[in-house]
Amino acid sequence: MKNYLKTISKIMIIASIILLVFQMSVNAKAVTPKQISESDPVHSVKVTRNVKNVTNPVTNTFTYTIEEDPSNPAKVQGAPTSFTIQFDEVQPDGKNIAKKEADLDFIGTTFTKVGDYKFIISETSSTDETTYAVSTDKYYIYVQVVNQVDAQGVPTGELTVTLLNQGTLTNDTAVKRNITFPAETSFTHLVLKKNVTGNMGDVDEYFKFKVDITDAAIGDNYVILGQDEEVEYNGAKVSTSSNYVAGEENYVYLKDGQTVTIGLTSAEEGLDQIKLGANYVITEQEADDYQTYIDRKTRVSDTKEVTKIANEDAGSNITTFENHKEAESITGMALNVTPYIAIGVLAIILLVVFIKFTNKNKKINY
Numbered sequence: 001m002k003n004y005l006k007t008i009s010k011i012m013i014i015a016s017i018i019l020l021v022f023q024m025s026v027n028a029k030a031v032t033p034k035q036i037s038e039s040d041p042v043h044s045v046k047v048t049r050n051v052k053n054v055t056n057p058v059t060n061t062f063t064y065t066i067e068e069d070p071s072n073p074a075k076v077q078g079a080p081t082s083f084t085i086q087f088d089e090v091q092p093d094g095k096n097i098a099k100k101e102a103d104l105d106f107i108g109t110t111f112t113k114v115g116d117y118k119f120i121i122s123e124t125s126s127t128d129e130t131t132y133a134v135s136t137d138k139y140y141i142y143v144q145v146v147n148q149v150d151a152q153g154v155p156t157g158e159l160t161v162t163l164l165n166q167g168t169l170t171n172d173t174a175v176k177r178n179i180t181f182p183a184e185t186s187f188t189h190l191v192l193k194k195n196v197t198g199n200m201g202d203v204d205e206y207f208k209f210k211v212d213i214t215d216a217a218i219g220d221n222y223v224i225l226g227q228d229e230e231v232e233y234n235g236a237k238v239s240t241s242s243n244y245v246a247g248e249e250n251y252v253y254l255k256d257g258q259t260v261t262i263g264l265t266s267a268e269e270g271l272d273q274i275k276l277g278a279n280y281v282i283t284e285q286e287a288d289d290y291q292t293y294i295d296r297k298t299r300v301s302d303t304k305e306v307t308k309i310a311n312e313d314a315g316s317n318i319t320t321f322e323n324h325k326e327a328e329s330i331t332g333m334a335l336n337v338t339p340y341i342a343i344g345v346l347a348i349i350l351l352v353v354f355i356k357f358t359n360k361n362k363k364i365n366y
Helices: 002-027 333-366
Strands: 044-051 058-068 082-090 098-105 115-126 138-149 155-167 170-175 179-181 190-197 206-215 221-225 230-233 236-239 243-245 251-253 259-262 280-283 291-294 296-299 307-308 319-326
Touching: 044 058, 044 082, 058 098, 058 170, 082 098, 155 221, 155 307, 206 319, 251 259, 291 333
Parallel strands: 044 179, 190 319
Antiparallel strands: 044 098, 058 082, 058 115, 115 138, 138 155, 155 170, 190 259, 206 251, 206 280, 221 243, 221 259, 230 236, 280 307, 291 296, 291 319
């Protein structure tokens, strides 16, 4: 009898366990894939692009790629793979930073398994990489997928997705931070120098130059440093400008020994403003009675013009205009040669006197 009761007791225990497992299996539903929709509290992350050390509006497009991290619990369907941030004449702030924010949307992304997911966002291109270099930073974007549970703590199969609106740099996973890509910009400036030579060169005369930066965006403003505030040109007083404005007629006035800088905000620790690779043309105006040498390499008789490309090496962006003017004497001999001829004649006379004196002494001694 006792053995019979023991057997019945074991059977009831086993049956209870089976019933409990069965009940749990009934309650635990199959996992339903979760697709992020616009109704989810968070369905996008904010990405910021900064462009530093700029004084003019920025127009550029930055492109990004988004990749699933290999360690993710499962493949994700419909996740974004590319993304762009467009600057359309974005004005810099008081700290010379132009900033643009955009939302990277995950609507339509489907998750089929619980776990912690990571996506890697990288900047891959810039429409003007010379001026606005591609950032080497990479960020993790985090997503957590969990299974909802009922009052008894039993998973219901309904997935909940939490999309974190902050990430971390891939090489520094300890600190959460805003996803912000910086830029090291590359600009340069131009230098124009003036020399006047020759016995008829007027070192107090101002010469007029037209400067045309052909690749500048209309309205871009570049600082002009070095020219006198007021000059006398062709018998009239002219107030010079301290700014070059793209799209307008821009002139500078220089006399012998003066230098002007275009596209540098200040003489000490200023910001460069002209894009690398920009084409520019400098033309001297109304100096037809002078011979003009540009950079002492080319003699220009008609156009008195030079075309260059803004280079990263600031030394190559220096242009020197030398105006030379000589007058001939009434004998047709250049005035600046006369002193040398006089010295030569004097030397010949002294040589003749020396020879005669030497011969006379020889005769006396004899």
